[in-house]
Amino acid sequence: xxxxxxxxxxxxxxxxxxxxxxVYGASAFARNLGLPPxxxxxxxxxxxxSAPEMFVAVTASMEGMTDTAIGNVLGSNIAxxxxxxxxxxxxxxISVRSQTLLREIPLMLAATAIAGYFLHDGMLTRTExxxxxxxxxxxxxxxxxxxxxxxxxxxxxxxxxxxxxxxxPTHKAVFWLIAGIILLPLSAxxxxxxxxxxxxxxxxxDLVIGLTIIAIGTSLPELAACVAGVLKKEHDLAxxxxxxxxxxxxxxxxxxxxxxxxGEVDAAASTRDFYMVMATSSALVILILLSxxxxxxxxxxxxxxxxxxxxxxxxxxxx
Numbered sequence: 001x002x003x004x005x006x007x008x009x010x011x012x013x014x015x016x017x018x019x020x021x022x023v024y025g026a027s028a029f030a031r032n033l034g035l036p037p038x039x040x041x042x043x044x045x046x047x048x049x050s051a052p053e054m055f056v057a058v059t060a061s062m063e064g065m066t067d068t069a070i071g072n073v074l075g076s077n078i079a080x081x082x083x084x085x086x087x088x089x090x091x092x093x094i095s096v097r098s099q100t101l102l103r104e105i106p107l108m109l110a111a112t113a114i115a116g117y118f119l120h121d122g123m124l125t126r127t128e129x130x131x132x133x134x135x136x137x138x139x140x141x142x143x144x145x146x147x148x149x150x151x152x153x154x155x156x157x158x159x160x161x162x163x164x165x166x167x168x169p170t171h172k173a174v175f176w177l178i179a180g181i182i183l184l185p186l187s188a189x190x191x192x193x194x195x196x197x198x199x200x201x202x203x204x205x206d207l208v209i210g211l212t213i214i215a216i217g218t219s220l221p222e223l224a225a226c227v228a229g230v231l232k233k234e235h236d237l238a239x240x241x242x243x244x245x246x247x248x249x250x251x252x253x254x255x256x257x258x259x260x261x262x263g264e265v266d267a268a269a270s271t272r273d274f275y276m277v278m279a280t281s282s283a284l285v286i287l288i289l290l291s292x293x294x295x296x297x298x299x300x301x302x303x304x305x306x307x308x309x310x311x312x313x314x315x316x317x318x319x
Contacts, residue, residue, distance in 0.1 A: 001197070001198070001201050003197070004193075004194045004195075004196075004197030004198050004201070005194065005198065006194070007190050007191070007193050007194030007197070008190075008191055008194030008195055008198060008213070008217075009194070010187075010190055010194075011187045011188065011189070011190030011191030011192070011193070011194055012187075012191050012217040012220075013187075014183055014186070014187035014190070015052045015055070015056075015184065015187040015188055015191055015217070015218070016052065016217075016220050016221055017183075018179065018180045018183035018184050018187055019049070019051045019052050019180065019184060019221050020221060020224075021176045021179055021180045021183075022051055022176070022177060022179075022180025022181065022184060023049065023051075023180075023221075024165060024168075024173075024176050025172075025173045025174065025175065025176030025177030025178075025179070025180060026173075026177050026180075027164045027165060028164070028165040028168035028172075028173035028176075029170065029173040029174060029177055030164075031164050031165065031166065031168075032168070032170050032173060049221050049222055049225060049241055049244070049245050049248075050076075050245045050248040050249055050252075050253060051180075051184055052184070052188070052217070052218035052221065053072055053073060053076050053218045053249055053253045054248075054252065054253050054256065055184045055185050055187075055188035056068075056069070056072050056188045056191065056192060056214060056218055057069040057072060057073065057253050057254075057256040057257060058185070058188070058256055058260065059185065059188045059189050059192045060072070060192050060210070060257070061256055061257040061260035061261040062260060062261070063192065064261060065192070065196070065206050065210075066124070066206075066257045066261045066263060066265065067205065067206040067207040067210065067265065067266045067269065068192070068195070068196075068206040068207070068209060068210035068214065069210065069256065069257040069261075070119075070124065070207070070210065070254065070257055070265055070266075070269050071206070071207040071208065071209070071210025071211040071214070071215065071266075071269060071273070072210040072211075072214045072215050072218060072253075073249050073250065073253050073254045074210075074211060074215075074269060074273045074274060074276075074277050075210060075211035075212060075214070075215025075216070075273070076215045076218055076219050076245075076249055077112075077246045077249050077250060077277050077280070077281070078211075078215070078273075078276055078277055078280055078309070078312065079215050079216055079219040079309065080219055080222055080242045080245055080246055081242065081246070081280040081281065081283070081284050081305065082280055082305045082306065082308045082309035082312070083216070083219065083223070083305075083306065083309040084219060084222050084223045084226050084242060085226065085239070085242055085284070085297060085302065085305055086302045086303070086304075086305030086306030086307075086308075086309060087223065087226075087227070087302065087306060088223075088226040088227055088297075088302065089297040089298065089299055089301050089302025089305065090299050090302040090303060090306065091227065091231070091299075091302075092299065093296045093297065093298045093299065094239055094296055094297040104240075104243045104244070104247065105243055105284070105285055105288075106285075107139065107247060108243050108246050108247050108250070108281060109281055109282065109285065111135065111139075111247055111250045111251050112246075112250055112277060112278055112281050113278070114132070114135070115132065115250050115251075115254055115274075116270075116274045116277075116278060118131075118132070118258075119265055119269065119270040119274055120270055120274075121270070122264060122265050122267055122270050123262075123263065123264055123265060124254075124257060124258040124262060124263070124265050125258060125262050126258055126259055126262040128258050128262075129254075129255045129256070129257070129258020129259040129260075129262060130255070130258070130259060131255075132250075132251050132252070132254055132255035132258065133251070133252060133255035133259065135251050136248070136251035136252040136255065139247065139251065191214065191217065192214075195209050195213055195214050196209070198213070205266065206266075207266040207268060207269055207273075208316055208317075211273060211316055212313065212316060212317075222241055222242060222245050225241045226239075226241055226242065239297075246281070250277075268319075276312060280305075280308065283305070283308075284297075287301045
């Protein structure tokens, strides 16, 4: 048991650290190539923050733990909104001014609904996995096209520009990019192996271990990014990290177990846990709309979201 705990903690620590270095190297390299900050933020940074979920999904799927991979996606999206935004909003109101975000949030809801349709029959087929991945590439194509052609000034662009490393030598950026690519799959494997050992010791299902320990662990990069964003008054970037990560998770990461290990899905994932993902995603929209012209998540909203996260975790463990 101690060895499994060590594997889990070591894997999680290296996973989070290597994801950060991967984003650092990739975004610095992209800046050196002359790509616009908005484009870097919407693609490389958003995908990089979901790199832990992606590599855990690949590792778990290849080892036949499809429910762990799916649980990680659903649990991460729930944690991103309830735990991460809950804690972040408690630090101060988070306003949404970016027109880009106001377009992405409905896209997140639509993508979640499509994933729910695919899961409702208790199966995730290879065709459905390929479809989700295809939708992801279409979405990325749209965001890249809009980022390159739009003349509209967006607050998100200024905030993204501040966060992308400047003056990093190309050889250094490439070094950290390659280091991240090497360490991410290794640390994901350590984390999955440790989590499996703990799950067996405490008789937890593959789904629950993905929804809880792994999901919370792989969401830590988003927590760090959101808290830093709010402290720097970069509110759109904070919510943008969550919306971008959830979009990437539900389309690209959920596609991976369907492509690699298609088959039956735990019934709870397609009912209880998907309903929770849809409810929390909808709650984000409702809370922003109810705030009126301010279009902001207020501290009391953060308290409600955090209480929702705690209640959901209790339901999982008591079940």
